[in-house]
Amino acid sequence: xxxxxxxxxxxxxxxxxxxxxxxxxxxxxxxxxxxxxxxxxxxxxxxxxxxxxxxxxxxxxxxxxxxxxxxxxxxxxxxxxxxxxxxxxxxxxxxxxxxxxxxxxxxxxxxxxxxxxxxxxxxxxxxxxxxxxxxxxxxxxxxxxxxxxxxxxxxxxxxxxxxxxxxxxxxxxxxxxxxxxxxxxxxxxxxxxxxxxxxxxxxxxxxxxxxxxxxxxxxxxxxxxxxxxxxxxxxxxxxxxxxxxxxxxxxxxxxxxxxxxxxxxxxxxxxxxxxxxxxxxxxxxxxxxxxxxxxxxxxxxxxxxxxxxxxxxxxxxxxxxxxxxxxxxxxxxxxxxxxxxxxxxxxxxxxxxxxxxxxxxxxxxxxxxxxxxxxxxxxxxxxxxxxxxxxxxxxxxxxxxxxxxxxxxxxxxxxxxxxxxxxxxxxxxxxxxxxxxxxxxxxxxxxxxxxxxxxxxxxxxxxxxxxxxxxxxxxxxxxxxxxxxxxxxxxxxxxxxxxxxxxxxxxxxxxxxxxx
Amino acid sequence: xxxxxxxxxxxxxxxxxxxxxxxxxxxxxxxxxxxxxxxxxxxxxxxxxxxxxxxxxxxxxxxxxxxxxxxxxxxxxxxxxxxxxxxxxxxxxxxxxxxxxxxxxxxxxxxxxxxxxxxxxxxxxxxxxxxxxxxxxxxxxxxxxxxxxxxxxxxxxxxxxxxxxxxxxxxxxxxxxxxxxxxxxxxxxxxxxxxxxxxxxxxxxxxxxxxxxxxxxxxxxxxxxxxxxxxxxxxxxxxxxxxxxxxxxxxxxxxxxxxxxxxxxxxxxxxxxxxxxxxxxxxxxxxxxxxxxxxxxxxxxxxxxxxxxxxxxxxxxxxxxxxxxxxxxxxxxxxxxx
Numbered sequence: 001x002x003x004x005x006x007x008x009x010x011x012x013x014x015x016x017x018x019x020x021x022x023x024x025x026x027x028x029x030x031x032x033x034x035x036x037x038x039x040x041x042x043x044x045x046x047x048x049x050x051x052x053x054x055x056x057x058x059x060x061x062x063x064x065x066x067x068x069x070x071x072x073x074x075x076x077x078x079x080x081x082x083x084x085x086x087x088x089x090x091x092x093x094x095x096x097x098x099x100x101x102x103x104x105x106x107x108x109x110x111x112x113x114x115x116x117x118x119x120x121x122x123x124x125x126x127x128x129x130x131x132x133x134x135x136x137x138x139x140x141x142x143x144x145x146x147x148x149x150x151x152x153x154x155x156x157x158x159x160x161x162x163x164x165x166x167x168x169x170x171x172x173x174x175x176x177x178x179x180x181x182x183x184x185x186x187x188x189x190x191x192x193x194x195x196x197x198x199x200x201x202x203x204x205x206x207x208x209x210x211x212x213x214x215x216x217x218x219x220x221x222x223x224x225x226x227x228x229x230x231x232x233x234x235x236x237x238x239x240x241x242x243x244x245x246x247x248x249x250x251x252x253x254x255x256x257x258x259x260x261x262x263x264x265x266x267x268x269x270x271x272x273x274x275x276x277x278x279x280x281x282x283x284x285x286x287x288x289x290x291x292x293x294x295x296x297x298x299x300x301x302x303x304x305x306x307x308x309x310x311x312x313x314x315x316x317x318x319x320x321x322x323x324x325x326x327x328x329x330x331x332x333x334x335x336x337x338x339x340x341x342x343x344x345x346x347x348x349x350x351x352x353x354x355x356x357x358x359x360x361x362x363x364x365x366x367x368x369x370x371x372x373x374x375x376x377x378x379x380x381x382x383x384x385x386x387x388x389x390x391x392x393x394x395x396x397x398x399x400x401x402x403x404x405x406x407x408x409x410x411x412x413x414x415x416x417x418x419x420x421x422x423x424x425x426x427x428x429x430x431x432x433x434x435x436x437x438x439x440x441x442x443x444x445x446x447x448x449x450x451x452x453x454x455x456x457x458x459x460x461x462x463x464x465x466x467x468x469x470x471x472x473x474x475x476x477x478x479x480x481x482x483x484x485x486x487x488x489x490x491x492x493x494x495x496x497x498x499x500x501x502x503x504x505x506x507x508x509x510x511x512x513x514x515x516x
Numbered sequence: 517x518x519x520x521x522x523x524x525x526x527x528x529x530x531x532x533x534x535x536x537x538x539x540x541x542x543x544x545x546x547x548x549x550x551x552x553x554x555x556x557x558x559x560x561x562x563x564x565x566x567x568x569x570x571x572x573x574x575x576x577x578x579x580x581x582x583x584x585x586x587x588x589x590x591x592x593x594x595x596x597x598x599x600x601x602x603x604x605x606x607x608x609x610x611x612x613x614x615x616x617x618x619x620x621x622x623x624x625x626x627x628x629x630x631x632x633x634x635x636x637x638x639x640x641x642x643x644x645x646x647x648x649x650x651x652x653x654x655x656x657x658x659x660x661x662x663x664x665x666x667x668x669x670x671x672x673x674x675x676x677x678x679x680x681x682x683x684x685x686x687x688x689x690x691x692x693x694x695x696x697x698x699x700x701x702x703x704x705x706x707x708x709x710x711x712x713x714x715x716x717x718x719x720x721x722x723x724x725x726x727x728x729x730x731x732x733x734x735x736x737x738x739x740x741x742x743x744x745x746x747x748x749x750x751x752x753x754x755x756x757x758x759x760x761x762x763x764x765x766x767x768x769x770x771x772x773x774x775x776x777x778x779x780x781x782x783x784x785x786x787x788x789x790x791x792x793x794x795x796x797x798x799x800x801x802x803x804x805x806x807x808x809x810x811x812x813x814x815x816x817x818x819x820x821x822x823x824x825x826x827x828x829x830x831x832x833x834x835x836x837x838x839x840x841x842x843x844x845x846x847x848x849x850x851x852x853x854x
Binding site (some may be wrong): 005014018196201231234235242317 | 546587774776
């Protein structure tokens with residue numbers, strides 16, 4: 001029986017792993033694929049990127065390359081569809097002289113790839129995971145989602161697992177790595193296509209002390225720079241970067257091949273990268289069916305987190321690969337959010353505004369600092385009362401956080417004639433305070449109850465779900481309605497600025513050919 | 517009114533150093549047994565200590581830590597802040613403070629017979645009995661509500677009058693356990709710390725995660741046979757009722773924060789997002805690497821442009837090292853609203 005590590009042991013292991021990580025570059029020597037990648041590098045140098053048609057060819061070549069380098073399937077597998085891809089490329093490139101001849105050389109190199117035998121990287125894994133191999137012990141993880149959350153296939157056994165003895169855990173999205181601490185994580189290719197979150201999960205969050213990266217000739221690995229904190233001199237002598245031990249396994253072949261022409265993969269979405277008038281800040285979410293959408297960054301959305309079997313209200317900022325967006329099927333693309341469920345809260349919030357309106361009126365004649373001074377004199381605690389006054393008036397917060405502050409506020413408003421003086425001051429303040437607290441409670445309960453109800457319905461319904469070929473789950477809820485779950489394959493880390501009309505619209509990612 | 521009677525720790529000149537005894541004596545006990553506090557956990561305690569102990573008028577500190585994992589980060593940093601809160605505590609609610617309270621002020625105590633938590637209001641002084649403070653009972657045993665009692669110095673001491681609801685019986689036991697832990701670890705926390713209503717730290721975090729993380733985690737001492745204290749008790753936190761004396765307030769990221777709390781610990785990206793509107797007290801932000809976004813870095817760069825040099829006195833609090841992979845930044849900002 002495997003002991004579940006305690007939270008302390010888990011954290012200790014993560015800090016230890018994060019302090020020192022061994023990165024093994026496993027060189028898989030296959031001359032034929034080396035030739036293919038060499039031809040692809042040559043092609044990237046020839047492509048005129050100012051020409052939209054040649055850019056489209058470039059994209060197809062990039063896809064071909066990702067399938068070649070990331071897939072563990074045999075090269076004659078129908079899933080790789082090398083012949084179809086080759087034919088398409090030859091057809092598209094026929095109009096461009098130099099490109100055409102380079103594409104023909106690539107087609108020839110692809111034709112020389114070994115057929116009717118295991119994929120070379122998979123063959124290495126077979127040896128590595130053979131019964132009795134010491135290296136197969138412990139928790140082994142193989143990253144499947146190698147580029148923008150996309151998996152590129154591996155031979156499967158009858159039980160659906162990867163067809164290896166002592167099979168490793170195959171991770172299809174970053175969320176799966178969150179709860180794992182592995183003895184080793186294996187990446188079946190270089191890391192250029194890994195989403196930033198997946199990269200961090202593998203290399204920087206202590207998920208393992210050893211990463212094996214399987215590389216063909218022409219593939220290279222480079223550690224990405226982490227986004228640095230602003231320099232703080234006072235901590236400079238205190239912090240130490242993690243230690244990386246780099247090891248190369250397998251015969252080293254001197255090669256001039258590099259990943260030329262391949263920039264870090266970016267999610268293409270067409271959103272602006274700088275704020276602009278009339279544009280809204282959003283985050284681009286690419287889904288597993290190749291479509292994506294901009295979601296307002298300030299929102300929180302309901303997502304289904306399958307590994308935890310739970311629904312969570314997640315700030316858009318925190319959506320992760322593997323989260324399933326909950327969509328309303330009647331209005332495809334619209335996220336179910338709890339904001340609308342909180343309308344009742346809004347009405348009640350307005351209803352308690354007697355003192356708020358009084359404060360707004362008072363701020364027409366006094367500055368927040370002057371009001372704060374009076375509040376302090378009346379016994380309101382706090383060192384930032386002026387800021388609080390602004391927030392109370394603007395409705396940024398529900399109101400004062402303590403009875404003393406609230407009482408002082410009411411007293412000040414009465415003194416200035418902005419609130420009628422009641423017969424019994426204490427009773428009035430108590431009643432208003434109780435109302436404020438009730439609204440606070442309501443706000444918390446509203447979100448909780450909607451979430452709980454949906455969670456229950458989704459849980460019950462997932463047993464009878466239907467799944468279409470693109471990973472879109474339609475879930476019939478017990479209340480007669482249905483929802484759809486669409487898995488997030490990659491979430492752009494950077495903000496995009498888009499017109500309001502572009503928000504929440506599911507569309508095929510720019511370029512449109514991702515599904516390959 | 518509380519502020520008038522509780523002396524502020526702003527008057528402390530030299531922040532006390534993090535007690536070295538903690539690293540030697542504290543053990544963390546959970547489902548897989550007990551172990552001496554690991555270096556990463558010690559660093560989190562120290563970060564919390566730095567955040568709470570260095571209180572200066574006109575300056576607020578913003579500390580940011582990027583961690584390999586946030587597991588137990590919030591609770592441990594909060595615990596460090598509570599240690600510092602205890603070690604720098606001053607300003608117990610005294611008999612003289614009680615006598616100086618204006619009529620209408622609320623005071624709180626526990627009824628000695630029934631054990632019920634009571635609230636009363638100060639009345640005008642009795643000319644015929646100047647050594648007694650008249651208090652009308654507003655909440656407590658039903659038969660006593662509305663009655664006026666003259667509270668003398670002895671009764672004040674015996675019943676532990678304070679300016680906020682006294683803890684529940686469970687809460688009182690937790691505070692007692694926390695105090696014992698402080699003392700056993702070499703933290704010089706006076707008894708008045710647990711008898712005085714004064715929140716040291718607010719923690720902004722996902723409360724479900726916090727509860728799951730701390731469930732079953734205990735703190736103890738290396739010496740065999742010593743009692744262990746649950747992490748939840750050691751945190752002296754609110755567990756539902758806001759009308760109870762606590763030392764740590766826990767908020768979800770969406771909740772309104774309270775001002776006048778000297779230190780705030782914010783866990784995760786959602787918590788960090790509210791930092792911009794937080795002008796009071798010292799803050800400590802705890803993030804995992806993937807939670808540190810370009811937007812947050814932009815915010816920190818703006819902060820860095822406005823920040824002054826870290827005070828020399830802060831340097832004495834900085835530990836010799838933190839575990840590799842932990843990244844830290846600190847900024848000294850003007851407390852504009854003070």
